[in-house]
Amino acid sequence: MSAVRAPIVTIDGPSGSGKGTISRAVARIAGWHLLDSGALYRLVALAGLEHKLELDDVAGHARLAAAMSVRFGTGPDAEQVLLEGRDVTGAIRSEEMGQGASRVAAWPAVRQALLERQRAFAEPPGLVADGRDMGTVVFPQAQLKIFLTASPEERARRRYKQLKEKGSGASLSALSREIAERDARDSSRAVAPLVPAADAALIDSTGLGIEAVIERVIELGRRRALWA
Numbered sequence: 578m579s580a581v582r583a584p585i586v587t588i589d590g591p592s593g594s595g596k597g598t599i600s601r602a603v604a605r606i607a608g609w610h611l612l613d614s615g616a617l618y619r620l621v622a623l624a625g626l627e628h629k630l631e632l633d634d635v636a637g638h639a640r641l642a643a644a645m646s647v648r649f650g651t652g653p654d655a656e657q658v659l660l661e662g663r664d665v666t667g668a669i670r671s672e673e674m675g676q677g678a679s680r681v682a683a684w685p686a687v688r689q690a691l692l693e694r695q696r697a698f699a700e701p702p703g704l705v706a707d708g709r710d711m712g713t714v715v716f717p718q719a720q721l722k723i724f725l726t727a728s729p730e731e732r733a734r735r736r737y738k739q740l741k742e743k744g745s746g747a748s749l750s751a752l753s754r755e756i757a758e759r760d761a762r763d764s765s766r767a768v769a770p771l772v773p774a775a776d777a778a779l780i781d782s783t784g785l786g787i788e789a790v791i792e793r794v795i796e797l798g799r800r801r802a803l804w805a
């Protein structure tokens with residue numbers, strides 16, 4: 578854990594709930610750091626592929642999780658992700674890496690290897706942490722915990738739109754199936770499953786615009802005196 582105590586807002590939820598977009602916006606408005614923990618699991622999956630590890634090599638993936646060199650962009654390059662100095666921003670966003678991330682994320686040794694790495698992001702003036710177990714496991718002391726959901730149909734539609742904008746082909750029915758598979762695996766795993774923290778504020782973003790969700794989170798933070 579970082580020696581300096583920084584305030585923390587956690588935003589957890591299933592894939593396609595909009596937590597990436599919301600977390601980024603809240604971090605920007607607050608002027609705080611951002612942790613995209615899903616990117617770390619995606620990087621482990623990518624590194625495993627590049628090292629030609631067997632898909633079930635738990636120890637090998639855990640070693641990579643602990644040793645890989647990762648850098649996240651800041652400022653205008655905020656979305657940039659570097660693995661061993663190489664830009665892998667696009668590579669980790671594929672459905673394949675999403676599925677791979679969900680697979681390696683079920684292994685306790687990999688989660689353990691990433692734990693301190695994630696906690697090191699808690700630096701002043703504050704941190705917005707986006708993931709599945711930010712409020713339950715990684716930052717149980719967080720000042721504000723949000724659990725963001727949306728209906729599975731809405732989440733598949735959002736993902737479809739995202740992939741289409743990036744020029745990747747995808748079918749809505751295949752995406753719906755993949756999202757359901759990923760939800761089931763992320764929610765049912767033995768270690769750090771996707772569940773809301775007992776003290777999390779639930780926000781269902783189905784039918785809500787991005788701005789409305791951001792405003793709700795900002796208002797919750799204001800009530801806790803996290804920002805003005």
Ligand code: DC
Nearest residue numbers: 592614615618678679682708709710
């Ligand atoms: O948020 P994302 O789609 O980038 O996450 C990819 C996968 O990583 C997700 O299916 C589950 C896993 N993950 C996790 O287990 N714990 C986290 N804190 C973040 C992601």
